[in-house]
């Protein structure tokens with residue numbers, strides 16, 4: 617007789633890590649909006665749109681990390697995790713990633729006020745980013761921590777920009793690239809810690825499968841942000857374009 621209810625064995629740590637890494641095939645580096653940016657096909661408007669919209673991701677990362685810490689009773693983990701907030705917010709020694717992103721914005725021709733006002737942030741981008749922050753608020757700290765692991769694939773994407781943009785877009789002022797340079801080392805360090813937590817936490821096959829689904833959720837967040845930007849800046853179908861060219865979309869209800 618066929619055995620019933622036999623649960624699958626867990627993947628070994630190596631197999632689990634390989635399964636996580638293979639999710640890189642769905643990373644937003646493959647999104648056509650990104651592909652256009654590396655290959656020099658993007659217009660200044662498309663690059664400005666991307667920088668202004670991605671700013672909303674940047675300013676929400678520390679809120680997401682604070683939510684993880686708020687749910688985490690482990691002092692050792694918090695001691696490490698707090699560095700992520702400092703990386704973005706800055707401290708007395710370093711200005712931080714949000715400031716570096718604002719300078720990227722200025723380097724591509726946006727004003728600080730324009731970026732900070734969030735007037736360019738498309739509703740689809742806002743909803744995707746908010747979904748990530750809300751997931752971190754509601755999930756266990758381990759699940760939320762492991763959802764940051766798309767960063768496994770991030771150094772490559774930052775390097776692609778450093779390699780390709782200066783040659784294709786000489787009009788971008790070079791001091792704008794500091795953010796990408798900073799993230800090369802920061803993301804590698806984050807991944808090392810995030811991976812340690814993840815490999816230790818997901819012990820059963822079911823839990824490991826759930827983790828892969830969490831990573832897919834995060835990949836969906838990143839991909840959906842770019843879908844919204846494609847609609848607005850490549851296909852000229854920004855929200856309400858049939859009615860008005862004005863950016864009437866809401867600027868966030870929970871400030």
Ligand SMILES: O=C(O)c1cc(C(=O)O)c2c(n1)C(=O)C(=O)c1cc(C(=O)O)[nH]c1-2
Pocket residue numbers: 677763764765766767770773774799838
């Ligand atoms: O430019 C990118 O493509 C990209 C992607 C990601 C990512 O994979 O989530 C992050 C970043 N950049 C980034 O700069 C960053 O600080 C960051 C933090 C996190 C996170 O989930 O905690 N992801 C990312």
